[in-house]
Amino acid sequence: DAKTTQPTSMDCAEGRAANLPCNHSTISGNEYVYWYRQIHSQGPQYIIHGLKNNETNEMASLIITEDRKSSTLILPHATLRDTAVYYCIVRVNAGGTSYGKLTFGQGTILTVHP
C-alpha cells in the first residue's frame, strides 16, 4: 500500500472550515484513499473514502487531485467535537478471503479552538 504523509498537527477556529492535507505520491491506480478519525479514548471512526472523484457525505468532503498524488479532507464547519487525530490511509481493494489491511500512520492532530 502507498505511504501517506500528513502534517503532525493543525489548528482550526470553531465554525471555520478545517482543511487537512495528505500526500500519497506513490499511490497506484487501484488504491483508494480513506479517512478515519480517532477522538480521544475512543475507537477510530470512518469518515469518507474515494478513488478518483471528489466525494461528499454528511461528515466531510474529500478532494483528490487529478494526478491522485494528494488529497484534502474538508470539515466545512468545524466544532469542538471535531478535535481528534485524523488518519489518511491508502489501500487496495480486497476480495474473497483476503482483505485490505488498514495501515494507520501517525495522523494529524486537529485541535478546534473556541
Added chain:
Amino acid sequence: DAGITQSPRYKITETGRQVTLMCHQTWSHSYMFWYRQDLGHGLRLIYYSAAADITDKGEVPDGYVVSRSKTENFPLTLESATRSQTSVYFCASSERTGVPYEQYFGPGTRLTVT
C-alpha cells in the same frame, strides 16, 4: 444495543496470566479484526477473521490466540501475558469484501500487565 462492543473496558492482570478480551458485533459482519494501539506505533493489526472458523495473522500476532466459532464474536486471548502487551486493544468489523469498505471500531479495552 446494535453495534460493536468490547469487554472488559479496563483490565489489570499479572505477568504470566491468561486473559481474554471479548468482542461482539450485532451486524452479522463477515470480517472482524483485532488491533493494538501503542504510543509511537499507531494501530497495528494482530489478527483478523474473514468468517466464522476462518482466521489469519496480522502484523503482530505473537503471544495472541483468536477463535471465531460464531460470526458475532471474536475473542482475543493472551495465553501468558507479558508487560509488552500492555496496550489499548480495539476490535473492528466490516461487512463487505471486494469493494471499498469501512471498518467499524469498538470502544477499546485498556489492558495493563503488571
